[in-house]
Amino acid sequence: MKLPPITNGFEIVYKKPDTLTDTPMHYCPGCGHGVVHRVLMEVVDEMKIQDKTIGVAPVGCSVFAYNYMNVDMQEAAHGRATAVATGIKRVLPDRFVFTYQGDGDLAAIGTGETVHTVNRGENILIVFINNGVYGMTGGQMAPTTLLGMKTTTSPYGREAASAGFPLKITNLITQLPGALYVTRQAVHEPNAVRRLKKAVRLAFEYQLLKKGTCFIEVVSNCPSGWKMTPQESNKWMEENMFPMYPLGDLKVPSQTMN
């Protein structure tokens, strides 16, 4: 039997859902990853689908997502999360399956898997954390790195002539008929977090329709990789990342289904 928490007469207004473990997160202060984890798991908790949800972790800073998300999970090779998720969903079609991937994972090494998974309209949710760098390996250039942006492998700023352009992979996959719901969100302020949560809820609900892939990009920060304080990084993100990656829905189901 679970005992009620000791509250010393205070009312509990905010608590950790059962879908998150007690393991302290390893993310840097101010990093968006932890917030997105929580939002995802709050939705799984509220929809009471913990027993039917299987997640796939990427290779990137969120490689240990399975230490924090209290659901069954598999750890995929770098870039292969959506292929792994395809394997899971095809043999367990009534489960809720999601991947959680960074920009290097999803939009560089895993581009082929990403495009074809969405093109097949796999009935999964893809959560895409776009922080414009390779966080885990120490802040190298990512496909989403902005022009002029300095990283450890674009020390003079990204130049289109040699490194190509920032890849708007979300816009790209929006064109695919297999994409059911595509949206771009953020977690830099409470309202944004609320909007993301709505989107995640919708995406999980849409999975029951079996009508295609749901894709949520979260434009996020990497204070460590960007060499900024958390506050600076959020400001920089608003001023530089959002113009390139504008927030909002790119495709909603009514458009797809009529």
Added chain:
Amino acid sequence: MEHTPGTSEIRLMKGNEALAEAAIRAGLQAYFGYPITPQSEVLEYLAVHMPKRGGVVLQAESELAAINMVFGAAGAGARVMTSSSGPGISLMQEGISYMASAELPCLIVNVQRGGPGLGTIQPSQGDYFQATKGGGHGDYHMIVLAPSSVQEMADFVFESFRLADKYLTPVMILSDGALGQMMEKVALPPEGSLPFIEKPWATTGKKPGQKRRIITSLFMQPEEMEEVNLRLQTKYRLIEKQEVRYEALETDDAEIVLVAFGLAARICEKALTLAREKGFKVGLLRPISLYPFPSKVFASLATNAEMFLVVEMNAGQMVEDVKLAVEGKRPVHFKGRMGGMIPSPEEILSEIETVIENEQVNT
């Protein structure tokens, strides 16, 4: 084998199709693959028959994607396989290494063609090293079975799934383009004759009150990573003890023992007959499990036989394992054809004559 005799169905089939049909009968739940000659019939056969008989068949966008779909489905508890040939198997190495580490059961079929590079679509045995020594990164092995007939293409599917489930490891059937394409009579075991086992580790959704299940190959602490390696190595030692398979033909009085696997062994059988007719005391040792390699049998063979002649359709790969097993007790000769060329029985016979002659000169 798994099936009870008398209940099988006899058919005339291509090796690749017999393998695919056997897989369905062995309870295959999902297949992920990508076309490549000379194995495409596996995917094509399953594309026709799996939907009718209940199962997933998906043509992936690459072998890279295919093997990772196999990873996901295996992790979710399904009986799952893929098949390919040289270039595609190379792309799968990443996924195979991950599956070996995460201890996921699956079947991978390599219908070998000549290489390196894009090579040729003709049969070859050039992927022996890749199959038996790991292939991908890290310390791991797959169980590798080498069929030498259409019948064995079918039988080894059952055997592979059984072994994969038993040892929680990827298992490879190392075939070649000739065995895949040739038609022979095959007795197919009845459908459903391979039981399913409980997979209490599979990610199927966290049950209330139970711990969540995690499939991973990431062990950041070196102490933990060494633990995992030790566990894998213990498993491999057990496999080496329990799962060695080979066939010995007329080795009792043999002065020269041919050593060959797969298609090369079939040709050696014919060469053996020709040599015996000429009065040479020739035997044949056919390793069936290439990993675990039947090393021990060579110790006893080396006491009677005077020499070994290894015949392969490559530049000399298994011969290294034979030499290790013979431990320098007897001379080990090698005859190989490469790039999709198949040695003829006469060619092997003349090689037998040459090595016998040379050994007599030397002694």
